[in-house]
Amino acid sequence: MLPITQTNSAAATVGVHDVELSATDDLQTLRDKFARIIVAEMYQFVGLLDVNGMMLESNRAALEAVGLRLEDVRGKPFWETRWWSVSPQTQSLLRELIRRASLGEFVRCDLEIYGQAMGEETISIDFSIQPIRNKNGEVVFLLPEGRNITEKKRAEAEIARKNEELQASSELISRQRDELQRLYDKLTEEQRLSERLLLNLLPYPIAERLKARPEFDADNIPxxxxxxxxxxxxxxxxxxxxxxxxxxxxxxxxxxxxxxxxxxxxxxxxxxxxxxxxxxxxxxxxxxxxxxxxxxxxxxxxxxxxxxxxxxxxxxxxxxxxxxxxxxxxxxxxxxxxxxxxxxxxxxxxxxxxxxxxxxxxxxxxxxxxxxxxxxxxxxxxxxxxxxxxxxxxxxxxxxxxxxxxxxxxxxxxxxxxxxxx
Structure with missing residues (x-):
């Protein structure tokens, strides 16, 4: 069941960062440890807040992605942790979302946050806050999650840009087609007029003989x-x-x-x-x-x-x-x-x-x-x-x-x- 060799006591444990898995762990202990590993290794951000929005916990991978340690953010207001401090507007929005979640509402929106340790680049995330209730139904914790959708946003923006270009091209083609149709109609009408004038001057068979010659034009009999x-x-x-x-x-x-x-x-x-x-x-x-x-x-x-x-x-x-x-x-x-x-x-x-x-x-x-x-x-x-x-x-x-x-x-x-x- 476990990646632990039972016959070798020295290899009777497996360490994943600060989690030690032992062959002697009971099932519930293993589940708790597995949950800690899963949360810690999640690429997307997941954390835990109290009802006032103070940071209690965050997964390791998300912290390391922005060059932070848990000690840097634990006990601080969630909206003031550095990677969330993109703008005063974002901070105000986070405080409002935390307030609504603390009242029992599941909230969700797209946000821009800092995505590098030096804070030089922002990323887009699909952000949500899930209220966590006790046995009495009272909200005791808040579970914020954030999934990186930067590439998705970029792809959507590129698709939108391409669609705009295609739309502009389509409109241009449509205008050019209409203009060509007008020119064609005008040319056709002028051709009909020229043929009528030609038939007024020449017998029909003679006019047809002239028109059939590719070198014929209105100014010259070939x-x-x-x-x-x-x-x-x-x-x-x-x-x-x-x-x-x-x-x-x-x-x-x-x-x-x-x-x-x-x-x-x-x-x-x-x-x-x-x-x-x-x-x-x-x-x-x-x-x-x-x-x-x-x-x-x-x-x-x-x-x-x-x-x-x-x-x-x-x-x-x-x-x-x-x-x-x-x-x-x-x-x-x-x-x-x-x-x-x-x-x-x-x-x-x-x-x-x-x-x-x-x-x-x-x-x-x-x-x-x-x-x-x-x-x-x-x-x-x-x-x-x-x-x-x-x-x-x-x-x-x-x-x-x-x-x-x-x-x-x-x-x-x-x-x-x-x-x-x-």
């Missing part, structure tokens, strides 16, 4: 975009004597009127599948069969031309004007491409374009004039009247036809289309 189309129909429209008509109008009304007319034409271009190329002053240019080739390009252009005449008549009726328009149409091969760097434009070149322009300029106000090449591609859907040969600058004489209406309208007995020329 390389030439040019395509040859063997079968296209080009349409030119011009308001007759519009400059003279507009000379008496204020600028706002003039622009408003042109916008109203050309917006109608844009709607018709979308309806019939033509690509608006550009407007120059009071002239409007469109083409069918590009940038996506179609077989019925001439038919599409003819349908749009007749509808353009009807649209202008509606504007006249709404506004009380008597505006007239000439439209020229021609079919044939063209070259189409994007020119310019910043204010770029999708444009057409070739004899087919120039002849369509001549058909318009040499046309008759209020009529649609088409070339022989276009007439051959129209089939039986439309009514045409031969005008004969006209002089076309740079091309000599060209055979021209007037597109006067739709054949279906004539069969129905309606008065759609243009009147014939006497």
């Amino acid at each position: 390389e030439i975009i040019a395509d040859r189309f063997p079968e296209v129909t080009v349409l030119f429209a011009d308001l007759v004597a519009f400059s003279r008509f507009a000379s008496s109008m204020d600028p706002e009304r003039l622009v408003s009127l042109l916008n109203e007319i050309f917006t109608e034409f844009d709607t018709l271009a979308d309806l019939h599948g033509l690509e608006k190329i550009k407007t120059i002053g009071d002239a409007y240019m469109a083409a069918a069969g590009l940038p996506e080739p179609v077989a019925d390009h001439a038919v599409r252009a003819a349908r749009m031309a007749l509808d353009m005449m009807d649209a202008l008549e509606r504007v006249n009726q709404r506004c009380g004007y008597n505006l007239q328009m000439r439209i020229g149409i021609n079919s044939g091969p063209v070259v189409a491409g994007v020119i310019g760097k910043r204010k770029f434009i999708y444009d057409l070149w070739g004899d087919a374009v120039n002849i369509a322009s001549r058909m318009e300029s040499a046309g008759i106000p209020g009529h649609v004039q088409v070339t022989e090449a276009t007439r051959q591609r129209l089939g039986d859907e439309f009514l045409l009247e031969e005008r004969g040969k006209i002089a076309a600058k740079g091309f000599g004489e060209l055979r021209a036809w007037l597109l006067v209406g739709r054949a279906s309208a004539a069969r129905d007995g309606s008065c759609g289309g243009q009147p014939s020329i006497p």
